[in-house]
Amino acid sequence: MIAGFRMACRAATAAAMLVLAAPGFSGGEHAALAAEKGVFFPESFTLSNGMEVVVINNPRVPVVTHMVWYKAGAADEERGKSGIAHFLEHLMFKGTKEVPAGAFSRIVAKNGGRDNAFTSWDYTAYYQNVARDRLELVMRMEADRMANLQLTDEAVYPERDVIVEERRQRVENEPDDRIGEQFNATLYVHHPYGTPIIGWPQEIRSLTREMAEDWYKTWYAPNNAVLVVSGDITVDELRPLAAKYYGVIPARELPKRDRVEEPPISAARRVILTDEEVRQPSIRRAWHAPSYRTDKDGHAYALQVLSEIMSGGSTSRLYRNLVVEQRVATSAYLGYGPNSWDDTSVVAGATPAAGVPMDKLEQALEEQIRRVVEQGVTAEEVATAKKRMLAEAAYARDSLTGPAQALGAAIATGQTIDDVENWPVRIDAVTAEQVNAAARAVLGQDNHVTGLLLPPKDKES
Template identity: 35%
Template sequence: MIQHSLKTLVIVTWLSLSATLATAKTTATHEFLLDNGLKLIVREDHRAPVVVSMVWYKVGGSYEPLGLTGVSHVLEHMMFKNTKKLKTGEFSRIMSKIGAQENAFTSKDATSYHQMLSAERLPVSFELEAERMQNLIIDDQEFSKEIKVVMEERRLRTTDKPTSLTYERFLATAHQTSPYKNPIVGWQRDLEAMTSEDIRHWYQQWYAPNNAVIVVVGDIQPKAVLELAKKYFGPIKPKQLPVLKPIYEHNTPGERRLTVELPAQLPVLLMGFNVPVIKTTKQAWEPYALRLLAAVLDGGYSARIQKNIVRGKEVAAFANASYNAFSRSDSLFILNGSPNRQKQKNMQDLENALWQEITAIQQAPPTVTELNRIVAQVISGLIYQQDSIRTQANLIGGLESIGLDWQLADQDLDKLKAITPHQIQQVAKKYLVRERLTIAELKPKGLHLK
């Protein structure tokens, strides 16, 4: 009975994946460029009568100079305030009235404003987004209130959270020369010194149609969306944008260590190796091999960290591996975890166990069977993403905002499947080395850990 059920589950899962993949392959995506430089990308997905509309501005935390960190995020907050036609909070009230879900976020590389709404309500989204793209009013009093909100957000999410504060300091140490060392929310002193004029200048400098990408995914007709974009965004004049220079990281400064002692419940270890990404690599295959290396170490219940460190030797209460290949500048390959105190394990035990897993891959590549399992897991995750129009829009906009073509997403499966066990071993030997390593330890106050 169990075997029969499992076999049925495998067949159903495979059929589901096949159907989803077929849908993804036949989805039509259209790209348009307006006369004012605004890029519009429309993907048809007619499975439900809804759309996701996202406006991406190519500016985020990595664009900010020292002394002005956090300005992109503060501007994101101010975009829900007054414009020439809208009062503070009116944008959100209108969206709520028409049944739309709306929000915004700031990342290292972009600022995005998005709504999920009924397809026939898309003109409302475009009209309001066009209004705040060109007619935002930065009121001194509203700024004074909102900067306090941002400071409180920083306190709740970072300053009062030992793990977050340790991670912030870890990034500031691991990134030696690039602005990726700065927190998106901003350093506290920069927030305290920020003025409404800083926000006005940032808005005038970066918020322009020729620095924006609009992504619409859902039950829409591309030509109709293009006409809407021309109507609402077409009249907005482009701006002279600042000239961007490449940002580079000093990737081999030698091993760096820091200890953060805070009132915390658990000790935490962070190990980060400076590694390239798709935009910075000299070997196009390497980021894909690094992604699969992360999956070999931490790609589910059967992956090496879970099998050997968490369950087998019981060295860690939890442990993870992660790597992001999509950014403007070099990234980090991160291992993190907490020692299993119930088994009297300490930080050195955990670090040694993680190094043992790294060394094992450096000495011998994954087996073909292991790699096939990992690739199948990664691919199934990528395919299932196609079920969400929000995820599709996020992926397209995220690629475009860092200067990569959205079509790169369509090549993802083939590039991952082309990676060999030997290539995974190569990147482990090349990049997971001490001269690229930063180690941060969160040590709970009063707890003696070796």
């Protein structure tokens, strides 16, 4: 799941690090500049039918990214109908009266562009990267399938078979994906984040055309969508086009986005998968954590800084201690993605160096977590991490697709444009005390889930 802003920042990491290392560059001066409000400097307006439109002007090349985000994903599905959000994503390419099945992508490609779509637990998004003078074409086609999708049994059921095969190849034949699926189901025993986005196999096979049409009619409305266009376009140029193609689609009454809450769980849990196909064993551990939207104690931004301290490059705590000094791991990480509608998680993990037993690696990882919980981080570590993060943010706008992804994901998960634009200011305000409080509150929990991916014992190195 995108944490949209982190995706945009990652795209800019290499450039940011080059600037930080350049002669004459003052990290403090750059941080002070980046900490001012503003990342992508978008403009926005709302159509009369309630559809929000966001424009990020970037005139460097005559190209645009056009994205439509629907505020509905796998976690909004009814129990027993897992995979319907992802299923409809596939079916959106099956055509309308104006654009027959399969023609959408062919037309985009014929006009020199590329297109795709993706589903998460919290949203579904469709995008095209095209030349500036082809923008109106893709807007017309995307608006057409928002309102006029036509599904037939002949189109629906073969596509369902395609998804069954996709699941078999990408999940059931891949040990890392299989343990990931079981790991999530153990971390979220009640909340729908524990259900795979692609769906459980027996439920995918039971999906019908009527279910897909019901999902489409329930969630695919302009007042439940966000249009984001990034690139060589201004808000004044886009406004009449948005009104012409999207503004004429009637708004519809939307259901409330109700979801069950994860019950309190006090026991640590373990998921172990041993498989002949495992070439690289690994360990992962996750703790429940607040997202931006659910954060009531002010931990979200502090957890981002903590993640940077623990695994932000070759000087981070985990890499330095586990890979360089102890040589028990070839890689180690601690990640946190705050862009979700409900509570999210902090995940730490590592892969062992050759000949290192998994129990030794687990102990070493646990020790690093224990140290940060009990001893905390220093003000110097926080200052260094913030400089890196702010430098990345300053370069995030250089990407064409990154800003559209960041803003779309943020709005679809309950944030505002102002939240995104204030990110540098809020990160810059994080203190060591706040990072330490967040570490204790999240990593100090004893209800974590540990996952071990292992080869058979006779194949362990």
